[in-house]
Amino acid sequence: MAPNLFSSIGGKKYRVGISLVSFLVIMAFVVAACGNGGSGSQGKTDKKHVLNIGSHVGGDFTSALSPYNPTQVNEGIQGMVYETLLFFNRNDGKITPLLAADYKWSSDEKQLTFTTRQGVKWSDGQPFTAHDVAFTFNMLKQYPAADSKGIWPYLSSVNATDDNTVVVTFQKPNPPLLWYIGGQTWIVPEHIFKNVDPTKTQNQNPIGTGPFTFNKFSPQVLVYKRNPGYWDANDIKVDELDYPAVKDNATLQLKMMQGQIDWGSFFAPNLDQTFVAKDPTHNHYWMSPTDMFTLYINLTKAPFNQVEVRQAISAALDRSQLSQQAESGYVAPASTTGLILPNGNSYLDPTYQTVQAKADAAKAAQLLQSAGYSKGSDGIFAKNGKELSFSIKVVNGWTDWETMAAVIKQNLHNAGINATVDDIQDTAYFDARNNGNFDALIGGLFGGPTPFYLYDTHLNSVNLSPKGYNWGKWNDSQTDKLLQAYSSTLDPDKQKLAIQGLEKIYATQLPNIPLVNAASWYEYSTKNFTGWPDKSNPYAVGAAYAVPDDLIVIRHLTPVN
Amino acid sequence: MRHLFRRILFYILAIWISVTLNFFIPRLAPGNPAEAMLTRLERRGPISPATQKALEAAFGVNTTDSLWLQYGKYLNNLLHGNFGISYIEYPTPVITIIGQNIVWTLILGAVAVIISFALGCLLGVIMAWKRGSFVDTFLAPAMTFLSAIPYFWLALIILYVFGFTLNWFPFSDGYDTSLDVGWNSAFIFSAVYHAILPALTIVLSSIAGWLLVMRNTMITTLSEDYVLMANAKGLTKGRVMFFYAARNAILPNITGFALALGTIVGGQLLTEIVFSYPGIGFSLLQAVQGQDYPLLQAIFLFIALAVLGANFLADLAFVALDPRVRQERSA
Numbered sequence: 001m002a003p004n005l006f007s008s009i010g011g012k013k014y015r016v017g018i019s020l021v022s023f024l025v026i027m028a029f030v031v032a033a034c035g036n037g038g039s040g041s042q043g044k045t046d047k048k049h050v051l052n053i054g055s056h057v058g059g060d061f062t063s064a065l066s067p068y069n070p071t072q073v074n075e076g077i078q079g080m081v082y083e084t085l086l087f088f089n090r091n092d093g094k095i096t097p098l099l100a101a102d103y104k105w106s107s108d109e110k111q112l113t114f115t116t117r118q119g120v121k122w123s124d125g126q127p128f129t130a131h132d133v134a135f136t137f138n139m140l141k142q143y144p145a146a147d148s149k150g151i152w153p154y155l156s157s158v159n160a161t162d163d164n165t166v167v168v169t170f171q172k173p174n175p176p177l178l179w180y181i182g183g184q185t186w187i188v189p190e191h192i193f194k195n196v197d198p199t200k201t202q203n204q205n206p207i208g209t210g211p212f213t214f215n216k217f218s219p220q221v222l223v224y225k226r227n228p229g230y231w232d233a234n235d236i237k238v239d240e241l242d243y244p245a246v247k248d249n250a251t252l253q254l255k256m257m258q259g260q261i262d263w264g265s266f267f268a269p270n271l272d273q274t275f276v277a278k279d280p281t282h283n284h285y286w287m288s289p290t291d292m293f294t295l296y297i298n299l300t301k302a303p304f305n306q307v308e309v310r311q312a313i314s315a316a317l318d319r320s321q322l323s324q325q326a327e328s329g330y331v332a333p334a335s336t337t338g339l340i341l342p343n344g345n346s347y348l349d350p351t352y353q354t355v356q357a358k359a360d361a362a363k364a365a366q367l368l369q370s371a372g373y374s375k376g377s378d379g380i381f382a383k384n385g386k387e388l389s390f391s392i393k394v395v396n397g398w399t400d401w402e403t404m405a406a407v408i409k410q411n412l413h414n415a416g417i418n419a420t421v422d423d424i425q426d427t428a429y430f431d432a433r434n435n436g437n438f439d440a441l442i443g444g445l446f447g448g449p450t451p452f453y454l455y456d457t458h459l460n461s462v463n464l465s466p467k468g469y470n471w472g473k474w475n476d477s478q479t480d481k482l483l484q485a486y487s488s489t490l491d492p493d494k495q496k497l498a499i500q501g502l503e504k505i506y507a508t509q510l511p512n513i514p515l516v517n518a519a520s521w522y523e524y525s526t527k528n529f530t531g532w533p534d535k536s537n538p539y540a541v542g543a544a545y546a547v548p549d550d551l552i553v554i555r556h557l558t559p560v561n
Numbered sequence: 562m563r564h565l566f567r568r569i570l571f572y573i574l575a576i577w578i579s580v581t582l583n584f585f586i587p588r589l590a591p592g593n594p595a596e597a598m599l600t601r602l603e604r605r606g607p608i609s610p611a612t613q614k615a616l617e618a619a620f621g622v623n624t625t626d627s628l629w630l631q632y633g634k635y636l637n638n639l640l641h642g643n644f645g646i647s648y649i650e651y652p653t654p655v656i657t658i659i660g661q662n663i664v665w666t667l668i669l670g671a672v673a674v675i676i677s678f679a680l681g682c683l684l685g686v687i688m689a690w691k692r693g694s695f696v697d698t699f700l701a702p703a704m705t706f707l708s709a710i711p712y713f714w715l716a717l718i719i720l721y722v723f724g725f726t727l728n729w730f731p732f733s734d735g736y737d738t739s740l741d742v743g744w745n746s747a748f749i750f751s752a753v754y755h756a757i758l759p760a761l762t763i764v765l766s767s768i769a770g771w772l773l774v775m776r777n778t779m780i781t782t783l784s785e786d787y788v789l790m791a792n793a794k795g796l797t798k799g800r801v802m803f804f805y806a807a808r809n810a811i812l813p814n815i816t817g818f819a820l821a822l823g824t825i826v827g828g829q830l831l832t833e834i835v836f837s838y839p840g841i842g843f844s845l846l847q848a849v850q851g852q853d854y855p856l857l858q859a860i861f862l863f864i865a866l867a868v869l870g871a872n873f874l875a876d877l878a879f880v881a882l883d884p885r886v887r888q889e890r891s892a
Contacts, residue, residue, distance in 0.1 A: 060661065060839065060845040062650035070615050071598055071651035199615065200652065219661050220839065221738040244738050247837035251733045254725055427590060427597045427852055434596065500631025 017118040049559040050240040051529060054264040055544035059220035061245050065206045067186035068146035068198035072483045075544070076224050077184055079551035080214060081208035085114055085133065086182035087552055088449040089341055090290050091538035095449075096552070097185055099128070099209060109173035109490055112181070115282045120231040122189045124207045134160035134194045135190035137168070137181075145199045149180040176452050176487050182547070183449070211236045211554060220245050235555045238529070256283075256523060263532075263553075264523040267400060269328045275523060282527040284471050286534045287330035287519030288541050291403075292445040292454070294512040295392070295408065296472045298438055303388060307369035308508040315367060316415030317408060323516045324401040333357045334514035337503035338459075339391040341517070344376075344451045349500040352507050364415040381416045389418035390439035395429045401442045404515060408442075434466045436473060443471060452486050452495070455502045459483070459511055474511035520546050531556040568876065572869050579865035582686035583858045584635050587849075588628070594648045594852040596621050620648050639862070645855035649847055655859045658844060663826070664734050664862075666833075669756055670825030673763035678818050681768045685775025686807045689783060701773065708769035716835040723758060730758045731835035739833040759836045763829060767821075771814055778810040785809075812883060815876050825870025827864040 034042045055075045062092060064074050067082045085100035097103075100114040120128040137158035139153075140147040151409060154177055157169045168181060188198065192207050206214045209231065212224035224241040227233070249266040256264050257278055264412040268274065295313070297304040304310060307475050319333030335341050337352045365375070373381040373388060381388045391534040395399045412419045419440070422431070432438045445452050446469070457463060463470040479502065486498035522542030524532045533542045540549040540556075626634075636643065644655040648858040688697040707715075724732030736751040738741070782788065783806050791805045830842035841860060850857040 059844065060650065060658070061572050062647075062653045064651075068618065072602070145619070199619070202652070218738070218742060220734060220736075235624070242739070244734075247733070247834070247843065250578075251837045254732055258725075258728075425590075426600060426850065430600045431593075 004251065007197045009131040012279050019322075038403055048239045049237065049528070050242055051238045051554075051557065052242045052244065052261045053244050053264065053544050054244065054255060054261040054266070056243055056245050057249060057266060058247070059245070061217065061222055061243075062219075063204070063217050063336060065214060065217075066198050066201050066203040067188065068140075068143075069475045070150075070199045074222055076212065076241060076550070077206060077214070078213040078240060078547040079210065080224055080234065080554065081210045081214060081508070081550070082186040083204050083208065083210050083551060084183055084185060084189060084548050085116075085187065086178075086297060086542075087548055088179050089539065089552075090447060090449050090549075091288055093449045094344075095182075098548070098551075099133070103178075103182065103488055105175065105410050109488070110170045110176065112167070112168040112170070114182075115471040116164050116166065117231060118164065120209050121182065121206050121229050122209060123213045123227050123229065124189075126189065126191060128187075128189070128209050129163045130160040130166045131163070132190050133187055134158050135193070136185065136187050139188070139198060140185070143197055143199055149184055151177060151180050151185070169215060173488050176456070179449055179453070201226045206497070210551065212241055215240075232555065237558050241554075247266045255265070255282070256525065259527060261507065262525050262528050263544050265521050265545050267521045268521070271328065271330075274527055277523075279527075282525045283521040283523070284532070284534070285330075286524065286532075286542050286545075288533075288535075288538060289331050289343065289447075289517035290520045290541055290546075291447045291518040292334050292338070292340055293404070293518045294443060294445050295333070295440055295508075295514045295515055296433070296438070296443045297434060297440045297512060299473050299511065300436065301439065303371075304369050304390075304439070305382070307509055308367045309388070310430060310513065312367040312371070312415065313412065313417065314510055314513045315356070315360045315364040316411050316417060317513070317515065318411050319516060320357040321353070321359075321411070322404050322407050324356075324548060326400045327409055327516055327519075329432075331517040331519050334516050336507045336510065336514050338454055338506040338514060339451050339499075339503060340447045340454070343447070347451050347496055347499045347503075349503050352503055357412055359414065362418075368416070369547065375416055380418045387418055388416070389420070391422045393422045393424055393432055393438050393441035395426045396423045397426070404442055408515075433471050436465055436471070442515070444510075445512075445514070447495055450495075451499050451502075452483070455479070455499075455506075456487070458481050459502070459506075471516050472512045476505070476509070476511075479505055479511075527560065529557045530560055564705065568873070572873065575869055576865060580636070580639065580862060581632075583861040584632055587852065587854050587857050590852060593617070593703070594854065597850070597852045598648060619651065627873045631761055635723040635858070644859040647848075647856045648853040649851035649856065655855045658856060659859060659863065661843045662839055662844050665838065666829065666842065669832070669838065669840065670763075670829055671758055671822070672756070673760040673811075674767070674818075674821050674825060676760070677764040677767045678771050678814070678821070680764070681771025682775045682811060682814060684768075684769045685772045686779055686802060686810075688772070689776045689779030689806075689810075692780060697776075699777065704769035705774050707765055708767070710766070713831045713835060715757075716768055716832060719758060719762050731755050732758075750786055754840075755861075757839050759829070762845075763832055771817070774814055774817070775807075775810060777851075778813055779806055782806045782810040791840075800880075808882070812879070815878050815882065819871045819875030819878065820868070822874075823862075823868035827860075827890060828865035 020139055046310070053075070061074060064072055064073065065077055067078050069074055080274070083099050086103065087096040087097060087098055089096070099117055099120065101117045102115040104113045106113070106392070112344070114130070114133065115132060116128070122128055141152050144152065154171055154174050156171050157170060158166065160166050187209065189207050191550065211227055211230045211232070213227045215225040216223040222243040226239050230236060244261070246255065249268055252261065252264055252266050253268050253275065255261045257275065271285050275285065297310060297313070299305055314336060323329055323331060323333050332341065333355050334380055335352065335355045337349070339348055368381045368388070371383070373383045374389045376382045376387065392405050394405045402423060405423070409419045429441070433441055433443060443460050445454050457469050459470060459474045460468070460483050461470070461475045461480050462468065463477065464473055465471045481499040481500045482505070486495050489495060520541045520543035522544070524542065526532065533540045533556070540546070540552040542549070544550060596611055598616055599613055614721050647655050647658055650658055684700065688700060691697055722734050723729050731754065734749060735755050739824040740748050740751055740769050742748060788801060791801045827842065827845070829840065830846065832838060833840040834846070844856065845860050847853070848860060
């Protein structure tokens with residue numbers, strides 16, 4: 001029957017069509033007969049221990065194998081292939097030596113001397129020396145685009161004095177820079193990078209010192225094989241790393257639940273029910289607080305230039321509601337000192353021990369009245385006939401922020417402040433944020449191994465937006481002085497004093513209004529590997545995208561059986 | 562000839578308009594690609610202002626050239642087949658990204674559209690022939706019901722039931738990523754296996770359109786005199802049904818089919834998102850989100866060319882199928 005219809009159009013099309021149809025039908029039967037047999041990658045039974053890592057969410061992989069590619073670096077290149085001199089644990093501030101066996105500051109704090117580890121080889125067999133380290137830093141000087149942490153403005157020179165010693169000389173003392181120099185700079189081999197621009201080179205065959213070597217690229221998956229010549233090879237029990245490209249968080253979660261992925265880094269609400277409960281013995285998560293979410297307010301604008309208004313907004317917020325509803329309780333309400341607790345506990349000024357978690361509308365009202373506001377007939381505070389009203393920008397589709405904005409709006413309304421939510425596309429949001437075109441917006445505060453980094457990044461007047469990340473435009477000489485005091489000393493007591501001064505400024509002046517802690521999202525399964533970092537053993541940040549924490553985690557993992 | 566010349570002029574004009582829109586519309590959005598890229602990098606911590614400068618320089622978005630000069634350069638590059646380098650997948654050339662993805666899109670889309678069209682037309686013919694029978698009264702509303710379900714919802718349900726709960730089919734990717742891509746049976750089997758669910762959802766959601774149009778036109782055609790004549794001559798049932806009635810009734814569907822083939826190039830956006838299937842639609846989404854002008858421009862250009870090309874083919878097909886068009890033209 002069918003042939004007639006189609007042969008009247010053209011025989012060729014018919015034949016192709018029908019054969020495709022029959023092919024598909026046959027395939028469907030074949031597949032149905034196979035049943036469950038064909039799926040997943042667990043078929044690898046020969047004792048090869050493959051770790052599947054779900055840290056790439058988005059499009060296909062690009063062959064970006066240089067650790068200094070400015071746009072994106074493929075997962076695993078930083079950490080698994082290229083190492084840093086030191087590892088800084090952002091959970092407790094501890095420093096572990098990696099490629100540097102030791103480091104020492106000169107007494108005037110203007111010289112930093114690294115002693116490099118002996119017996120380390122590049123994965124092509126060449127020896128690793130202090131000259132490679134010096135080369136790497138001087139390469140960053142030559143190609144400022146690669147210097148993404150902005151180290152060189154503070155340095156005057158980096159030299160290898162012999163095969164095992166590197167001396168970094170500073171223009172003026174700046175000990176906090178050690179994190180960027182030691183913990184965030186990927187040491188590359190001089191003999192490979194000598195004549196290339198590290199931001200542009202494809203680096204098809206990456207040669208590093210790390211525990212893994214790059215094995216296979218495809219747009220859908222990256223494969224790394226164990227490096228038998230690694231300087232600490234005995235600690236590496238994983239044979240192969242697979243990084244599949246996963247298109248979205250929902251798919252990543254499904255894959256984890258089916259055991260196709262062992263290590264994930266994504267935000268999803270209610271993981272206890274949707275993930276852990278499916279397999280409570282193996283499925284776990286640990287959201288280590290490394291950053292903070294805050295309500296940025298445009299300090300150059302009325303009414304936010306009045307400190308009482310900022311305090312009133314802060315008092316009106318129900319931070320435990322924010323934590324529960326927006327972040328599923330993964331992270332605690334934030335301290336208004338700007339300290340990420342509990343990580344920063346040792347720096348905490350006892351005056352600010354209690355984190356204000358519940359809303360205090362009475363206090364907010366009192367603060368507003370002292371600022372000259374009075375409540376109108378509609379329940380909204382007003383001054384000189386102008387209602388206290390502003391908009392909060394959030395990124396469309398970032399559901400936790402959207403929920404936060406809704407809660408904040410409701411909290412503020414209860415306190416007589418009229419807030420509207422402006423839910424905009426991400427690029428529009430970043431444009432508004434970086435250029436200061438906003439009343440208020442929800443944003444992030446980046447933490448570091450000590451509380452200094454958050455204050456410096458977001459409150460220092462040299463980092464005012466659009467140049468830096470001081471998006472609220474906090475410009476205060478006292479703050480700058482305290483930051484300077486911290487960064488020009490190695491004395492932990494003086495540093496602590498400076499931090500406590502900053503805490504006081506934060507808590508009383510509120511350059512922005514901290515909401516809840518922000519975590520590095522981290523889910524893992526103990527089905528195939530154990531030894532993961534967790535709350536009781538926070539040896540690294542767990543997120544698979546955290547580098548070089550990924551390297552530290554891999555050194556701790558042991559295969560089951 | 563004059564007709565053909567007019568058509569070609571029209572197509573050239575249409576291409577120029579679409580190329581121009583491709584250039585200007587993405588640039589009307591707030592923000593710039595370097596900013597969009599920085600936001601992706603931000604999750605690993607703050608980035609020095611120098612990096613933003615470097616990105617802007619790499620992307621060429623900090624240029625002082627006027628928009629018109631940029632537009633001229635863009636047209637010139639297009640004429641030389643130079644689509645540039647993608648921002649979101651820097652430093653991969655746009656053409657490589659499209660090449661990687663379009664194969665998946667074309668195969669999945671073409672197979673699904675052809676199956677859907679063929680099945681739909683065939684069922685439509687049969688239903689019209691057996692008007693009022695059980696097949697007709699049952700299938701028509703059932704198909705309408707299926708097509709009325711929002712596509713993403715249908716796809717999600719199918720994915721959840723067959724992919725995740727029953728675990729009969731994979732719920733993501735275009736193939737088992739532990740395999741090597743190439744002409745080997747393991748890979749081909751895996752690719753087909755991964756394509757079944759996505760293709761099924763596309764067929765289910767689009768088949769009703771073909772079917773109902775075919776059935777309704779067929780019913781009109783069946784009441785024509787030449788069909789009565791054919792029956793009176795004592796021709797076989799199949800011959801009347803397909804050669805006399807269906808051949809004429811299929812014309813509206815041919816236009817639709819050509820257009821459907823043209824839109825395949827644009828990708829099955831929802832399918833690719835729901836099933837995490839590789840393809841051009843997902844690349845397009847990424848390009849929009851990352852303000853990847855070169856990739857956006859290239860994808861839109863391909864879509865425009867495909868749609869116009871398909872239109873042109875539909876024009877030609879009409880000439881072949883409908884004698885009336887042929888006569889008009891030669892007149």
